[in-house]
Amino acid sequence: MDWSHFWVYVSPPIAGAIIGYFTNDLAIKMLFRPYRARYFAGRQLPFTPGLIPRNQERLAKRVSDTIMGSLLTPEELQKLTRRLLQPERVRGGIEWLLRLAIEQVRTDRDQRATKILAGILRDLVGESLPRLFKVLLRREEFLGTQLNQIFDQVLLEFQLSDEQAGRLADWLLQVVLPPDAIRQLVIDLLTDRTIQIIDESFREKTSGTYWVVANLFGLRNTLARLRTFCLDEREVTNARIKELIQELQVRERLKVWLKSLSLQNLPVSTVKQLRNTIRETAIGYSQIHGPEFIQGFSDSIDWENTASVLLNRLRNSPAFSSSLTAIGQELSLILERYLEQDLENLVAQALPILSIDQVIIDRVKSTSPAELEAAIEGIVKNELQAIVNLGGVLGFVVGLFQAGLLFFQQIQ
Numbered sequence: 001m002d003w004s005h006f007w008v009y010v011s012p013p014i015a016g017a018i019i020g021y022f023t024n025d026l027a028i029k030m031l032f033r034p035y036r037a038r039y040f041a042g043r044q045l046p047f048t049p050g051l052i053p054r055n056q057e058r059l060a061k062r063v064s065d066t067i068m069g070s071l072l073t074p075e076e077l078q079k080l081t082r083r084l085l086q087p088e089r090v091r092g093g094i095e096w097l098l099r100l101a102i103e104q105v106r107t108d109r110d111q112r113a114t115k116i117l118a119g120i121l122r123d124l125v126g127e128s129l130p131r132l133f134k135v136l137l138r139r140e141e142f143l144g145t146q147l148n149q150i151f152d153q154v155l156l157e158f159q160l161s162d163e164q165a166g167r168l169a170d171w172l173l174q175v176v177l178p179p180d181a182i183r184q185l186v187i188d189l190l191t192d193r194t195i196q197i198i199d200e201s202f203r204e205k206t207s208g209t210y211w212v213v214a215n216l217f218g219l220r221n222t223l224a225r226l227r228t229f230c231l232d233e234r235e236v237t238n239a240r241i242k243e244l245i246q247e248l249q250v251r252e253r254l255k256v257w258l259k260s261l262s263l264q265n266l267p268v269s270t271v272k273q274l275r276n277t278i279r280e281t282a283i284g285y286s287q288i289h290g291p292e293f294i295q296g297f298s299d300s301i302d303w304e305n306t307a308s309v310l311l312n313r314l315r316n317s318p319a320f321s322s323s324l325t326a327i328g329q330e331l332s333l334i335l336e337r338y339l340e341q342d343l344e345n346l347v348a349q350a351l352p353i354l355s356i357d358q359v360i361i362d363r364v365k366s367t368s369p370a371e372l373e374a375a376i377e378g379i380v381k382n383e384l385q386a387i388v389n390l391g392g393v394l395g396f397v398v399g400l401f402q403a404g405l406l407f408f409q410q411i412q
Contacts, residue, residue, distance in 0.1 A: 009407055012399035020395020025388045032373035053369040060364035064357040091332040117307035126298030130291040137287050147279040155278075156263050156271070165258040169251050179241040183230050190227040195220055 031051045038048040052059060136142045160168065199220040230237045245251070263271055367375070 009403040012402040012406075013396045014399065016395035016397070016399025016402070017392045018395065020398070021388055021392030023395075024391030028388065032369055032376075035369040050369065052372060056369070056372070057365055060361040063364055064360040067360055068357045094327075094331045114304060114307045114311055117311060118303040121307060122298065122303045125301075126295060129298075130294045133286075133290055133294060137290065143283050143286060144279060147282050148275065151275045151278060159262045160258050162255075162259065165255045166251075168258055169254040172254060173245065173251060179238040179245070180234075182241050183234070183237045187227055187230050190223050190230075195223045195227075198223065 029050075030047060032053065033050045034048050035053055036049050038045045202219050203215055263274070266274075364372075
């Protein structure tokens, strides 16, 4: 065999395979490289930078349009939102947030939660409530029904128990009307003018035996001596008054009288008039001094201490901790009902705010050509290598075909 003819037939397939392989590999490399423009003699060389780096901004816009036009459509976002916001997931998320908030409150060393809650309570009671109260007071029916209910259900039915009547009687006898107060009351009552009026009235209006006593002896000397005794013999008078209170069983009589006190024992007309009077008085006072009273009441409260007590109670309340699951479930149901009605509008409003298309464009534009090349090769590395191998195979087939033509030409 003539080896010169052998190389003539073998060279075209080998050269075609090599050219086809490296040509495809070079074409793929030129998609990304060079990463920057190259210059020679002040002029930019052709094919620099690579195809993708040169058109990266337009590529970013096309990628964004493709994703937003076919992948992240409003309908797909609604479906995605519904999958993400399933009641079980929402309930678990809300419960987790509530427990996290409780844990933050428990570990709050700067008392920030206490200060925030104190500010809320102070504004609610000291500012918002008086303004609301002023608005409600303009209504004619405001407080009327409530005061009538309080009168009918509380005051009308109120009656002291045996123990309450006993304690009230003790308080009256020990604080309001002790023996010394009764003695002083007698002294203040028995003035010269009062003694003269009593003596003259007793003389004029009595008859029979009492008239004889009144005109022969009179009451002037007796009452004057009683006043003098009360003034001079203070301790003795107090002791006598105390003995009289015990002997006359004033406490027991007062206790029985207090137990018998009830508005139900009054005539119906009196009760109705009393209820109307109490209602009108309370409404009039509320209209004039209600907001000022609420404001003063708010100013008198240490809201930081109150907020601290409330938070400490919540921190250590097992009932509150156990109710977090129920609270999370209720909040998830509320959110589910809201999403059922307004999910479409919510997604439509959220898309311009999120600017997903601009985020995609900015992300693609900010990616360096090297990172973009690595990302694309990571996705389609096998496919790109197959294109390179296919170039080699096609080059080999073309070279083989050319060798066949040469062989047939030699035969002829």
